[in-house]
Amino acid sequence: xxxxxxxxxxxxxxxLFLLTAFQANGxxxxxxxxxxxxxxxxxxxxxxxxxxxxLDELQDKVVILDxxxxxxxNCIAAMPKLQKLQDKLGxxxxxxxxxxxxxxxxxKFFRTNQYLKENKVKLPIIxxxxxxxxxxxxxxxxxxxxxxxxxxxxxxxxDFSKAEHVERLYQEGKIQLPLKNDFESNxxxxxxxxxxxxxxxxxxxxxxxxxxxxxxxFTIYRDTMGYGTYGTIKxxxxxxxxxxxxxxxxxxxxxxxxxxxxxxxxxxxxxxxxSDKLSSREWLLEHGICYERKIMRNVDxxxxxxxxxxxxxxxxxxxxxxxxxxxxCLELKKLPANKVKRQITIxxxxxxxxxxxxxxxGTDVLAFVVDMAKKYPPCIDLxxxxxxxxxxxxxxxxxLNQQLATYGLVISxxxxxxxxxxVSKK
Numbered sequence: 001x002x003x004x005x006x007x008x009x010x011x012x013x014x015x016l017f018l019l020t021a022f023q024a025n026g027x028x029x030x031x032x033x034x035x036x037x038x039x040x041x042x043x044x045x046x047x048x049x050x051x052x053x054x055l056d057e058l059q060d061k062v063v064i065l066d067x068x069x070x071x072x073x074n075c076i077a078a079m080p081k082l083q084k085l086q087d088k089l090g091x092x093x094x095x096x097x098x099x100x101x102x103x104x105x106x107x108k109f110f111r112t113n114q115y116l117k118e119n120k121v122k123l124p125i126i127x128x129x130x131x132x133x134x135x136x137x138x139x140x141x142x143x144x145x146x147x148x149x150x151x152x153x154x155x156x157x158x159d160f161s162k163a164e165h166v167e168r169l170y171q172e173g174k175i176q177l178p179l180k181n182d183f184e185s186n187x188x189x190x191x192x193x194x195x196x197x198x199x200x201x202x203x204x205x206x207x208x209x210x211x212x213x214x215x216x217x218f219t220i221y222r223d224t225m226g227y228g229t230y231g232t233i234k235x236x237x238x239x240x241x242x243x244x245x246x247x248x249x250x251x252x253x254x255x256x257x258x259x260x261x262x263x264x265x266x267x268x269x270x271x272x273x274x275s276d277k278l279s280s281r282e283w284l285l286e287h288g289i290c291y292e293r294k295i296m297r298n299v300d301x302x303x304x305x306x307x308x309x310x311x312x313x314x315x316x317x318x319x320x321x322x323x324x325x326x327x328x329c330l331e332l333k334k335l336p337a338n339k340v341k342r343q344i345t346i347x348x349x350x351x352x353x354x355x356x357x358x359x360x361x362g363t364d365v366l367a368f369v370v371d372m373a374k375k376y377p378p379c380i381d382l383x384x385x386x387x388x389x390x391x392x393x394x395x396x397x398x399x400l401n402q403q404l405a406t407y408g409l410v411i412s413x414x415x416x417x418x419x420x421x422x423v424s425k426k
Contacts, residue, residue: 030137031145031152033179039150041131045096046106048124053096056150062166063147064095065132066158068125070109072141078158080119085163092170095161097125098132139182148173156180159279178285179212202228204293204308206315209235209285217244218308222298229304233291239272239423241289241312242320246421248305253364255371256421259378262325264424265318271423291315319424324417330379330397331414332367335405357390363409366391370400370411378418383409 031037042052055063066082068075079097086095099106106127110116126132136145136155144161146154148169154160154177169175215235222229233241243256254260265271270287273280293308313319360366366389367379376397389407394400401410 028131028134031135031155033152033155035152037147037150037152038135043126043132044103044128045124045126046103047110047122053124053126055147058094059148059150061092061094061148062089062153062169064093064161064166065098065136065145065147066095066161067098067133067136067138067141067143067145069099069101069141070105074158075142076113076115078142078161079116079121079123082161083119083121083123085161085166086123089163089166093166095123097123098129099125099127100129100133101127103127137183138180143180143182146175146177154179157281159281178209178281181212182214184213202294202296204291204311204315206312207290209288210290213290215284215288217241218248218305220248220301220304228297229295229299231291231293231304231308233289235284235288235290237272237284237287238270238289238316238318241291242309242423243421245305245309245312246322248301249309254378254419255368257371257374257378259327260418260420262323262420262422264422266425268423313426317426319422319426321422322419323422325420326415327418327420328377328413328415329418330370330376330411331416332363332370332379332381332383332409332411334383334385335408335410337408357392360389360391362386362388366409377413379411380414380416380418 037055039056040054042054044051045053064082066075066078070076082095082097086093106125110121136143136152142158144154144156144158145152146156146169153169153175156177157180160177165175165177213234216233217236217240218231218233220229220231233244236244239261246252261272269275273283273287275283291308291312293304293311295304295307299307309320358369360369363381363383363385367381369391370376370379387407387409389404391400391403394403397411404410
C-alpha cells in the first residue's frame with residue numbers, strides 16, 4: 001500500500017512538472033473543437049462542494065466553461081440565465097465560470113453585487129486562472145467552451161447556452177454550434193469563393209454568414225505592389241454593412257438612430273436586428289452577410305466605397321441612399337437675448353460638482369450626446385456654435401434646458417425635414 005502511494009505521488013509529481021514546464025516554455029497548445037482536454041489538471045474555485053476541481057471528474061456531464069471578468073457587463077447580465085439553466089439540468093450539466101481575477105476580488109464582487117444577489121447566482125467560479133485561458137484562447141468576453149467526455153464539443157457564443165443544446169449534446173454526444181474565433185484574419189484571402197479568372201480581373205462576391213469569422217464592417221486594404229484595392233465585410237447585418245460603407249464616403253455628423261432609417265421594404269427584420277424571439281447572434285446566423293470586392297488598381301477610400309455601394313445595391317436588389325423626410329425632432333437653438341438672464345437664475349439652482357459633468361465642445365457634439373440617450377427624437381443642431389460646455393446628468397428635457405440656459409441655448413420639440421437613410425427595394 002505504501003509503495004502504491006509512493007508511485008502515485010511520483011506520477012502526480014511528474015504530470016505537474018510536465019504541465020509546469022510546458023506552461024513556462026509557452027508550449028501549451030490551444031484546443032480546437034474535437035480535441036481532448038489534458039488530464040490531471042486541478043483548478044481552484046469558489047461556490048463549489050470542494051476548493052478544487054479536476055475536469056476529469058465531470059466527464060459524464062456536459063461542462064460549460066463561461067469565461068468572465070467583473071468588467072464584462074454582458075457576462076454579468078447573462079449569469080441569472082446560466083443559474084436557471086444549471087438549476088434545471090443539474091444532473092446533466094455543470095456550468096463553471098472562469099476568470100483570471102483572484103479569490104478576494106471575486107468574493108467581494110459577489111458579496112456586493114445586488115443584481116446577482118437578487119437573482120441568487122451561486123455558480124462555481126475558477127479563480128486566478130492561467131491555464132484554461134491558454135487552452136481556450138480568446139480576446140473578447142463572454143467566451144464559452146462546451147466539454148463532454150473530456151473533449152471540446154464547441155467553442156461558441158454565450159447566446160447558445162440553452163437547454164435544448166445541452167440535451168442534444170448529452171443524448172447524442174456531439175453538437176454543431178457556431179464557432180467563436182477571435183483570431184481569424186480579416187484580410188482578404190485569394191478571394192472568397194472566386195474562381196481564378198475572376199480573381200485575376202477583379203470583381204466581387206456576396207455570401208451569407210461564415211462560421212468562425214469575426215464580425216467586422218467595411219474594411220479597405222491595398223496591395224503593397226500597387227496591383228489592386230480590396231474591400232471586405234464579414235458577418236454583418238445588411239443595414240450595418242451599408243452604414244459602414246457610407247462612413248468611408250463621408251464623416252457621420254449625427255447618430256444614426258432608428259428614427260433616421262426610412263424603411264421602404266416589405267420586411268425590415270431581414271436587414272437589421274429587430275427580433276424579440278432570437279438573440280442577436282442567432283439572428284445573424286440567418287441574416288448576416290460576407291462581402292468581398294476587388295478592383296485591379298489603387299483608388300482612394302471614397303471612390304472605392306462608392307463603387308462597393310453600387311455593387312452591393314445590385315447584388316441585393318436594394319437602393320440605399322440619403323434623402324430628407326419630415327420627422328418629429330428636437331431643435332437645438334440659441335435663446336433670445338432677453339431670456340438668457342432669467343434662465344441662468346433657474347439653472348444656478350441646480351448646482352453640480354464639475355467632476356460630475358461631461359465636457360462638451362460645440363453644439364454639434366451636444367446634439368450627438370442627446371441622441372446617445374436614445375430617449376428622444378433626433379436632435380438637430382440649429383445653433384451651430386463651438387461653445388464649450390459642461391453638462392451634468394439629466395432625466396428630462398426640462399432638466400437639460402436648465403443647464404443649457406447658462407450657455408444661452410435651449411432644446412425644444414419640432415417637426416422638420418431631416419436627413420434619413422432610405423432602404424428601398426429596386
